[in-house]
Amino acid sequence: MDLPEEEFIYPGTRACAGCGMALIYRIALKALGAKTLVTVPASCLTVLHGMQGFCSTKVSVYHTPFATTGASASGIVASLEDKGLENEITVLAFAGDGGTTDIGIQALSGAVERGTNFIYACYDNEAYMNTGVQRSGSTPYGVKTTTTPEGKLSHKKDMPKILEAHGIPYIATGIASYPLDLFEKFKKARTIHGSKYFHILSPCPPGWGYDPKDTISIGRLAVQTGFWILYEIENGIFKLSKPSSRYLDPLKRKPIEEYLKAQKRFSEMTQQQIKVYKVYIDNMWKDIKRRIECQN
Amino acid sequence: MYGRMSRKRDYYGGGEILMSLIENQKTNIDNDIKIITGNHAAAHAFRQARVGVVSAYPITPQSPVVEKIAEFIANGKLNARFVKVESEHSALAVCCAASATGSRVGTATSAHGLELMYEMLPWAAGNRLPIIINLATRSLGAPWSVWTDHSDFITIRDVGWIQYMCENNQEIYDTNLQAFKIAENSRVFLPSIVAYDGYILSHTMMPVKLENQEEVDEFLPPINHHINLSNISTIKGIDPVTTPNIIKRIEGTAPGYYEFRYALQRSLENSIDIIKEVHDEFTKKFGRSYGNGIYKIIQTEDADTIIYAMGSVASQARVAIKKLRAEGLKIGIVSLKLFRPYPYEDLRDFFKDKENIIVFDRDIGYGYEGVLSYELKAALYSLKKKPNIKGFIVGLGGRDVKTEHIISGVHKALNQFKQGIFTNKTDFLGLSLDELNDYDESNYFDSR
Numbered sequence: 001m002d003l004p005e006e007e008f009i010y011p012g013t014r015a016c017a018g019c020g021m022a023l024i025y026r027i028a029l030k031a032l033g034a035k036t037l038v039t040v041p042a043s044c045l046t047v048l049h050g051m052q053g054f055c056s057t058k059v060s061v062y063h064t065p066f067a068t069t070g071a072s073a074s075g076i077v078a079s080l081e082d083k084g085l086e087n088e089i090t091v092l093a094f095a096g097d098g099g100t101t102d103i104g105i106q107a108l109s110g111a112v113e114r115g116t117n118f119i120y121a122c123y124d125n126e127a128y129m130n131t132g133v134q135r136s137g138s139t140p141y142g143v144k145t146t147t148t149p150e151g152k153l154s155h156k157k158d159m160p161k162i163l164e165a166h167g168i169p170y171i172a173t174g175i176a177s178y179p180l181d182l183f184e185k186f187k188k189a190r191t192i193h194g195s196k197y198f199h200i201l202s203p204c205p206p207g208w209g210y211d212p213k214d215t216i217s218i219g220r221l222a223v224q225t226g227f228w229i230l231y232e233i234e235n236g237i238f239k240l241s242k243p244s245s246r247y248l249d250p251l252k253r254k255p256i257e258e259y260l261k262a263q264k265r266f267s268e269m270t271q272q273q274i275k276v277y278k279v280y281i282d283n284m285w286k287d288i289k290r291r292i293e294c295q296n
Numbered sequence: 297m298y299g300r301m302s303r304k305r306d307y308y309g310g311g312e313i314l315m316s317l318i319e320n321q322k323t324n325i326d327n328d329i330k331i332i333t334g335n336h337a338a339a340h341a342f343r344q345a346r347v348g349v350v351s352a353y354p355i356t357p358q359s360p361v362v363e364k365i366a367e368f369i370a371n372g373k374l375n376a377r378f379v380k381v382e383s384e385h386s387a388l389a390v391c392c393a394a395s396a397t398g399s400r401v402g403t404a405t406s407a408h409g410l411e412l413m414y415e416m417l418p419w420a421a422g423n424r425l426p427i428i429i430n431l432a433t434r435s436l437g438a439p440w441s442v443w444t445d446h447s448d449f450i451t452i453r454d455v456g457w458i459q460y461m462c463e464n465n466q467e468i469y470d471t472n473l474q475a476f477k478i479a480e481n482s483r484v485f486l487p488s489i490v491a492y493d494g495y496i497l498s499h500t501m502m503p504v505k506l507e508n509q510e511e512v513d514e515f516l517p518p519i520n521h522h523i524n525l526s527n528i529s530t531i532k533g534i535d536p537v538t539t540p541n542i543i544k545r546i547e548g549t550a551p552g553y554y555e556f557r558y559a560l561q562r563s564l565e566n567s568i569d570i571i572k573e574v575h576d577e578f579t580k581k582f583g584r585s586y587g588n589g590i591y592k593i594i595q596t597e598d599a600d601t602i603i604y605a606m607g608s609v610a611s612q613a614r615v616a617i618k619k620l621r622a623e624g625l626k627i628g629i630v631s632l633k634l635f636r637p638y639p640y641e642d643l644r645d646f647f648k649d650k651e652n653i654i655v656f657d658r659d660i661g662y663g664y665e666g667v668l669s670y671e672l673k674a675a676l677y678s679l680k681k682k683p684n685i686k687g688f689i690v691g692l693g694g695r696d697v698k699t700e701h702i703i704s705g706v707h708k709a710l711n712q713f714k715q716g717i718f719t720n721k722t723d724f725l726g727l728s729l730d731e732l733n734d735y736d737e738s739n740y741f742d743s744r
């Protein structure tokens with residue numbers, strides 16, 4: 001199967017070369033189609049769209065302040081319901097990790113608790129990139145940012161878990177390195193009524209410190225080392241996605257060092273810190289294993 | 297019948313509750329006089345304006361607005377979506393997005409709720425979204441207080457909203473209906489806030505004539521918005537942005553921030569004419585007027601001395617001038633209804649041949665003086681013959697504004713004018729400093 005040819009983003013956006021987020025956005029819009037209304041907060045995605053009268057996308061875009069992505073989606077959905085258009089138009093909220101896991105977490109929690117019928121996609125480049133690479137609640141352990149020059153001391157928030165606690169019908173993780181997996185997930189989410197949440201790792205050449213041509217391979221490494229796990233949770237049922245399923249076996253995973261060493265943001269990590277990573281990844285997978293066994 | 301009685305007169309229903317009307321309340325809601333609170337007057341106006349989306353968060357003293365709207369929706373009396381959000385910041389974010397999607401929307405709040413909305417206020421104005429907020433005014437903490445003053449109302453004066461202040465429950469209902477019509481006018485497209493004193497109006501029952509729905513519909517037709525994101529088939533490519541496309545350059549690019557903001561300011565300035573037009577149209581249709589729609593005047597014809605105030609303070613002054621006139625003073629009141637856009641031309645025109653103005657502010661522009669006072673001084677600066685002006689601070693945190701405070705303020709001001717004393721230093725009326733032991737003005741913290 002291939003992705004459809006029709007594009008909903010014009011060429012020549014203002015995103016950096018090799019931007020993972022731009023790929024994710026393209027794939028998402030291909031899956032959701034022309035009848036999509038997007039709401040976007042302050043982030044690199046605002047920059048991609050352009051400002052004040054410019055817009056690089058073919059779908060309607062509402063630009064909302066940083067903390068309000070979830071609330072703005074609620075407002076759009078309420079207005080569509082007011083006009084009887086709720087089944088005609090898909091509402092997509094698309095925000096960065098800062099806008100999702102930090103400043104926008106309250107509005108997002110409120111929106112999904114109310115069962116708002118929309119898709120929320122967080123593209124996670126693991127820092128505040130738009131304002132110059134400051135740490136976010138989603139920045140991983142050990143990462144150097146402009147506000148964590150010594151390396152971040154805590155692990156990233158497990159945002160999908162927080163969303164799961166809201167009891168929403170669909171949660172998925174993704175990455176642009178596996179475009180069909182991501183595309184299929186968005187297609188599925190479109191058919192489900194209620195709040196749908198995506199958490200998508202989004203490699204970022206300037207923020208992570210690697211060559212723009214390597215965006216796809218870095219993303220693959222994230223999956224192959226077991227750092228980034230692709231899965232879906234549909235009505236509470238957890239399912240590992242195909243690209244990740246073989247890494248349930250620890251022996252199949254590539255060493256985490258391959259992923260860390262490919263990026264400047266992890267430079268100068270000590271052996272001790274790398275050990276912390278190994279434990280962290282093992283624990284994530286142990287949880288998943290337990291969960292799958294319980295379900296069977 | 298009560299409506300007819302007040303035809304062609306400034307409507308002032310404050311204080312006179314007709315108990316007989318309470319007993320006579322009919323089951324039919326509209327085209328009838330109801331005895332209701334200010335909050336419920338606001339809720340009824342939203343119902344009859346047929347708002348499509350409401351989003352609000354409870355706060356004292358606004359909460360009954362939200363509860364009443366929820367009840368209207370539950371009873372099928374209002375066909376609207378009510379988004380019950382987790383904060384006021386989200387409430388106004390919902391309103392903005394719903395308005396941009398083409399619906400008529402509104403909300404209500406007080407004090408801390410309004411401050412939490414703050415980020416969204418310039419956003420709504422910049423996107424030219426005709427949202428209506430009802431504000432039951434309340435003081436800002438700390439210290440914690442749920443009682444009225446106008447501190448919350450004045451904090452949003454620089455963000456591009458139309459701001460109205462009401463003096464009675466009928467005025468709340470009437471101003472809401474007008475506010476939607478004005479805000480949605482294609483020459484305006486601006487968000488607006490309709491304010492009324494917390495508790496003094498929000499929780500006090502007064503007779504309010506609710507108009508016949510058909511006539512309200514005639515006065516206020518469905519919204520014809522400048523932006524409607526749900527029109528996805530007509531919005532294509534380069535234009536699907538939220539900000540309105542006011543001017544286009546030859547290159548096809550939209551203008552910049554500066555031009556958007558220029559247009560916003562011009563629309564605000566020009567809205568004064570539309571506010572007057574809509575007020576006149578309302579008066580013709582429903583028989584009630586509020587001065588010229590900008591300010592209300594009380595016994596000013598022969599007056600050389602004018603009390604200038606807003607909301608509950610102006611209401612209290614109505615009682616005070618009876619006594620002051622009995623003393624032989626030629627005194628009247630200007631009660632400001634339109635706070636933004638600031639009606640400097642109307643005020644200049646009115647005050648050009650007045651001698652003395654005494655301003656009572658239920659607010660402070662902290663570090664300077666009462667906002668009504670300093671804004672009026674600035675507005676009248678260009679008059680050839682400048683009136684004497686003195687400002688007083690009254691009633692912060694709901695402290696009673698008593699008739700005798702106003703009377704003593706007038707006496708003090710007139711005395712100072714006689715002696716040629718003019719100062720911007722704030723003068724508080726109704727303080728109880730003597731109840732603070734050993735209070736030392738020069739060293740508050742060490743004096744305890």
Ligand SMILES: Cc1ncc(C[n+]2csc(CCOP(=O)(O)OP(=O)(O)O)c2C)c(N)n1
Binds near residue numbers: 096100
């Ligand atoms: C209330 C508020 N605070 C701060 C900002 C400044 N700001 C804009 S974007 C941004 C970071 C965005 O980070 P993220 O959501 O991760 O998106 P990214 O830029 O990484 O794509 C910040 C801090 C803002 N726009 N609004």
Ligand code: SF4
Binds near residue numbers: 016018044129130207
């Ligand atoms: S900084 Fe990173 S996320 Fe932002 S546009 Fe550039 S590559 Fe994309």
Ligand SMILES: [Mg+2]
Binds near residue numbers: 098123125127136
């Ligand atoms: Mg980010």
